[in-house]
Amino acid sequence: MSFLTAAPEITSLLMFSGPGSAPMLEAAAAWDGLASELGSAAESFSSVTSNLVGGAWQGPASTAMAAAAAPYSGWLSAAATQASGAAAQAKAVASAFESALSATVHPVVVAANRSSFVQLVMSNLFGQNAPAIAAAESDYEQMWAADVSAMVGYHGGASAAAAELTSLPQLLQSLPAQVSAQLSGINLGLGNIGNFNLGSGNTGNTNAGTGNTGSYNLGSGNTGTVNVGAGNSGSGNIGSGNFGNYNFGFGNGSAWSRPLGGDGSTHISTPSNYNLGNGNVGSYNLGSGNLGSGNVGSANTGSSNLGFANVGNNNIGFGNNGSGDIGIGLTGNNEIGIGGLNFNTSSWNIGFGNSGSFNLGLANTGSFDFGLANTGSHDIGIGITGDNQIGFGGFNSGSGNVGLFNSGVNNSGFFNSGGGIPGLGGGGNWGLFNTGAANSGIFNSGSFNTGLFNSGTFDTGLFNAGSYDTGILNPGSYDMGLANAGAHTAGALNAGNYDMGYLNAGLQNVGYANAGYYDTGVGNSGSVNTGSFNSGFLNMGAFNSGGTHAGSGGAFNSYTGNVGFFNSGTVNTGIGNSGDFNTGFWNAGSGVTGFGSAADLGTVSGWGNSGAHSSGFFNSGDYTSGYGNAATNASGFDNAQGTSIVSGVGNSGAGGDSGFYNSGNGGDVGFFNSGTGNNVGFFNSGTGENSGPSSNGAYNVGFNNSGAGENTGWGNSGGFDSGLSNAGVNNSGFGNTGDNDSGVFNRSNHQSGFFN
Known part of the structure; x- marks a missing residue:
């Protein structure tokens, strides 16, 4: 909807109810901080270089080093200047918003005008x-014009600020030419294959660092070109563990494997480009944990969303499950509002609880009504049951209602337009403005909900658009926590399924900002990784972008089967190797055990390995990486015989485990899980698909659930429950022992409310 045509009720409400200029001012402060850090880094880099050249290190090598370092120092200074400019533009946008807000008519003034008009x-x-x-309408038109004028000014100010920004890739593209112009064909280090490298074990040209495969990299363990950081696979990345191009952050992109049955697997790569943030699978995202492209915010599943935890496309707000929505917790498409209190462009109702079309007000079931609880059409008033009337009818226009302005059936309270459930004996709503069935609370448009603004089913909490949720702003289902867009998740802002933690966009992850699958840790975008910011698969450590890497905190490896640090080749053990099957340091050849060799030798890497294609120490399984692994396709330490496709320490399950000491059979992610498979979290002993700590049932999300399955929350011993300590089935709320209840401490069946 364009602000040029939006009514002042909508424009004023959105301007005064949003987060305001605070997020943009926080972004400006962050950019200022980054500019300060980059400026300090540039000064420190130049100081260290000058001290080396002016001190004991003299001669051609010293001159070559100084020439190689100068462009990087200049790049850091230029990046600091650009970050400072971004901070200034963010402040300009915040100033434009404040000016627009001061020129916008307050929603209370608009509401007073409309109320006077109605009277x-x-x-x-x-x-x-x-x-x-006529005078009231004239004032209303002036309010409309004032809001449009304010928004036009806001759009112009924000657009002018955005036009002043320069993209980071343009700054990066000038770096290779600067470096090449300064160097003269000299490598400084050991085991380099290529020219103009400053460091050891690089394969390529003009790298500054260790173990890079590619050219113009500043850092270590990168595969690609013009990367600044470590363990990146791609080009133009600033950060670590990215799989894709021109990302600013950590762990963006996904390179993971999916078993196909037997011992086979397929590798599915999803490179991600132009992201600013962490753990995104997609491109052009500003934020973290997004599964899609063009999102501004975090934990969105879809594309072109502005906000958090939206499921769908082109949404503005939080926890929306649909497309084209503006608001919080909406479940349809092209809606504006909060939960059930929304303006729907398909039925053209404004208000809450309207089931007809073109209504303005509350709980109208006809069409073209203006007022409250009218069941006819073309009516203006309250409780009118006929057509084309003005005035007051009965204050309840439904049947079996207790309260005021109810137009449904068997409701208790005010402005309820929902009805009872046939066959369940009068299971109406209890509360205010409920349009669903058997709800307890306010503004619930779903059924069997306990709380406020829930549009799903069997929810406990606020603004839940999914079903069987416990928490706030969950558009997914069977979630526990805050703003989870996935399903069966425990935590906050998870866009994937069966996740436990924060900002996870993948599947069955434990940790923070994981965009891959079966990961344990922080910022992993691959699969079956244990550690931080890994973008490959079967890695243990940090910032690995290839596959099957391990080490004592193994880090910054960018290809396959490496043990150690900064390796960009295949099945290397050590530091800074860019060749294959090497053991040692800075080897660019293959099959080498030693230091700084560019030759090609044998095919084994490590000591005491009895398995085939192993890298590390005392491994007896095949295709292993690490120490003492008896499993097949294992990465890590002491993974038991009989397991396969394992990443971590001491796993003894049948396969597909990631983490520490999991004894369940397959697909466990986390710590000490003993269930039969696909558990995510800690100490789960159930039959599988549990997400969270200490659940011994099945398909549960939360803590200490012992029910038969599909429970969300804490301590539920029934089935399909959402909330706390429910012993019945299909309950939403707290302490319900009956079945199909919504509320608190209900003992009978099909109840809504408290202590029934």
């Missing part, structure tokens, strides 16, 4: 209020 129309029985009605 004048309803009392205009003989036409005596015609001049006053």
